[in-house]
Each structure stands twice: as C-alpha cells, then as structure tokens.
Amino acid sequence: DAGITQSPRYKITETGRQVTLMCHQTWSHSYMFWYRQDLGHGLRLIYYSAAADITDKGEVPDGYVVSRSKTENFPLTLESATRSQTSVYFCASSDPRGILAGELFFGEGSRLTVL
Amino acid sequence: GESVGLHLPTLSVQEGDNSIINCAYSNSASDYFIWYKQESGKGPQFIIDIRSNMDKRQGQRVTVLLNKTVKHLSLQIAATQPGDSAVYFCAERDNNDMRFGAGTRLTVKP
Numbered sequence: 001d002a003g004i005t006q007s008p009r010y011k012i013t014e015t016g017r018q019v020t021l022m023c024h025q026t027w028s029h030s031y032m033f034w035y036r037q038d039l040g041h042g043l044r045l046i047y048y049s050a051a052a053d054i055t056d057k058g059e060v061p062d063g064y065v066v067s068r069s070k071t072e073n074f075p076l077t078l079e080s081a082t083r084s085q086t087s088v089y090f091c092a093s094s095d096p097r098g099i100l101a102g103e104l105f106f107g108e109g110s111r112l113t114v115l
Numbered sequence: 116g117e118s119v120g121l122h123l124p125t126l127s128v129q130e131g132d133n134s135i136i137n138c139a140y141s142n143s144a145s146d147y148f149i150w151y152k153q154e155s156g157k158g159p160q161f162i163i164d165i166r167s168n169m170d171k172r173q174g175q176r177v178t179v180l181l182n183k184t185v186k187h188l189s190l191q192i193a194a195t196q197p198g199d200s201a202v203y204f205c206a207e208r209d210n211n212d213m214r215f216g217a218g219t220r221l222t223v224k225p
Contacts, residue, residue, distance in 0.1 A: 035215075041217065042204060042215040042216050042217040042218055043159070043204065043206075043215040044215075045212075045213070045214075048211065050211070056211070059214075090158050090159070092158075099211070100147070101147055101149070101164045101166075101208075102147045102148075102149035102161075102164050102206060102207075102208040102213055103149070103161045103164065104159075104161065104213070105161075106158030106159045106160070107158050108156075108157055108158050109156075109157070109158055
C-alpha cells in the first residue's frame with residue numbers, strides 16, 4: 001500500500017547502544033523529515049532532507065545521524081542512545097508544493113525507550 | 116528563539132457544539148500557518164493551512180482565522196463530533212523551518 005511506514009513501532013534499548021529507526025515512503029516525495037515528540041514540547045525537528053543525498057539539521061540534531069541514499073528511505077540513527085532520547089519519533093514526507101503550504105504526511109511513529 | 120504556543124492545553128465541548136482552538140505565534144516572518152490533528156497512537160494529520168496574506172479560510176466543517184495584528188491563529192470546528200476528539204497542533208512555516216506548538220487536547224462529550 002502507498003504511504004509512509006516506520007519501523008520498529010516500539011523499541012526498548014539501553015544507554016550507549018546504537019539504534020536505527022527506519023522510514024520508508026512510496027509517494028516519491030522529495031522532502032523527508034524526522035521529528036521527536038515529547039510532552040510539553042510538541043514536535044521538534046531533528047533532521048530533514050530535500051532530496052536524496054541532501055540532509056540538513058533541524059532544531060535538535062545532536063546525538064542523531066541521518067542518511068538519504070534513496071529517495072524513499074530516510075533512516076535515523078542514534079549512535080549512542082541516552083535516556084534523554086526516550087521519545088516518540090515521527091517521520092514525515094512532502095513534495096515541493098506541499099512543503100509550500102506546510103502539508104506534511106506523517107508516519108505512525110516509533111516509540112523509543114532508553115533505559 | 117521565537118516559538119508557537121497555545122492558550123489552552125485542554126478543551127472539552129459537548130457533541131454538536133462548535134469548538135474554538137486558539138494559538139499564539141511570534142514569528143512575523145512566517146508565511147504559512149497550519150493546523151494538524153493527532154489522534155491517539157497515530158501521527159499528525161494535516162487539516163488546513165492559511166497563507167499569511169489571508170485572514171480567513173474555510174474547509175469542511177473547519178475555519179481558520181488569522182489575526183496578524185495580535186499574532187493569533189484559531190481553528191473553529193463546527194458541529195463537533197466524537198471523531199473530532201484529538202490533540203490539535205498549530206504550526207508556522209518560515210522557508211524550510213516549520214515549528215509546531217505544544218498542542219491542545221479536544222475532548223467531545225456525548
């Protein structure tokens with residue numbers, strides 16, 4: 001089915017471990033985003049990508065790494081997870097016209113707990 | 116830095132009544148303002164946007180009002196239904212930077 005999918009949906013890990021959250025979209029949208037959602041902070045942008053092989057930092061990039069070798073995939077890696085990275089992570093995508101109007105298509109989220 | 120905020124964290128309305136969700140913003144350079152709906156356990160879903168050169172825009176059962184003088188944005192939902200129960204976020208876009216508010220939880224009472 002067309003859409004945007006995230007995996008895993010739930011993940012528990014330990015401090016110091018590397019974790020990768022996957023995001024895949026089937027719309028061929030050029031723009032992809034990673035947000036984290038924490039109570040009281042709303043959605044905060046971690047990284048975004050305007051096209052394959054182009055990535056840019058958002059509001060809270062520290063501790064995260066992204067790559068975009070293919071248009072449809074945008075994995076987010078926590079190289080050494082910390083407890084402060086416990087959060088719900090949302091991937092989103094959009095096309096240039098959608099971006100203009102702020103219309104993003106979000107995945108269902110990945111809930112990450114770092115012990 | 117500048118941020119998007121909300122007047123009320125929670126709102127409870129009776130089914131069939133109109134709902135008004137408010138949002139304050141502070142970035143005068145934002146060119147689009149957007150409302151998203153997030154149901155429990157799901158990702159945010161785009162509802163409606165309004166460009167900064169407009170003061171009102173209507174959709175299906177929803178109306179967004181923009182008051183640039185006082186930097187205020189509101190979402191009005193007509194004849195609120197149980198399916199409207201969710202968290203509503205306002206967001207503002209300034210070039211590639213889109214900032215979201217903390218959200219208002221709307222509860223619809225039967």
